[in-house]
Amino acid sequence: MRFREHFLAAAAIGLALYPQAPWRAVLTTLSGVALDTDHFLLYALRSGDWNPVGALRYDRWRHHPPQRxxxxxxxxxxxxxxxxxxxxxPLAWLAALLWSPLRPVALGLTVHLALDLHLPHYDWRVRHRARGRCERCGIAGVPLEVHPLVHPRHGGRRWAAHNYALWCTACARVVHEARTAAHPSGIPSLECWLEETSLGSACGTAARSGLS
Ligand SMILES: [Zn+2]
Ligand SMILES: [Zn+2]
Structure with a gap:
């Protein structure tokens, strides 16, 4: 979720809950956006670039599919x-219970994490696109699950429907086994990232073969 959404949601909820206490609303808003400083810190530690402008530029760039x-x-x-x-x-609300001035902070953090919550299994965009069929073998009438093509842990896009596919259990197993064989570390290389996200043949042709 982007900075602007976090800011607006936390500010709206802060103002709605603390109409008489502007500083609490401000604290809710600040906590609602401050949580994302961990992205900046991790970026700075890994890249060595401590310039916030560089971090913002990187953030914008990484949300676009990579180019060859x-x-x-x-x-x-x-x-x-x-x-x-x-x-x-639990930590935030425990602290807020022990010391009530921290309640707006706990509230802001809660709003932030609620917005960040992404349950791919209920992603209607993927389910609508697949129309009740496995997107790999085309079978219908069996249990189907939403799987990430590149896991967000490995830098795949968390919010993009094209980074997810609806597969039957058998296809999910085949893809998983092919991937584990191709990447024992579990982390796909950039080349595979490119192929998997471009709907072409996946690295080891496994992930996407048969997709119409
Ligand atoms: Zn966040
Ligand atoms: Zn299938």
Missing amino acids: GDTRPRYGSLRSVAHEPQITL
Whole structure:
């Protein structure tokens, strides 16, 4: 989720809940956006570039599909444990229970993580595109699941429907086995990234073969 959405949502909820206490609304808003500083810190640590302008430029660039011949480095997923709701939320709300001035902070963090929540299994865009059929073998009437082509952990686009496919269990297993054989580390190279996201044959032709 982008900075602007985080800012607007946290500000709206802060103002709605604390109409009489502007500083609490401001604190909610600040906490709602401050969580994303972990992206900046991870970027700066991995790239050595501590310039926020460079970080913003990198962020804009990495949200576009990679072009062939573009050799700029990618730094993978830039999420730290602060973005794990099961860690951050209990800590934040426990602190807020013990010391009530922290409540707007806990609220801002909650709004942020709720916006970041992405449940690909319920991604209607992927399900609508697949029309109830496995996108690899075309079978219908069996349990189908949404799978990422490039996992967001490895830098795949978390919000882009084209980074997900609806597969039957058998196809998911075939793809998984082919991938594990091709990348024992589990992390696809940029070349595979290019192929997997361009709907051509995937690295090892496995992931996408048979896709119409
Ligand atoms: Zn975030
Ligand atoms: Zn299938």
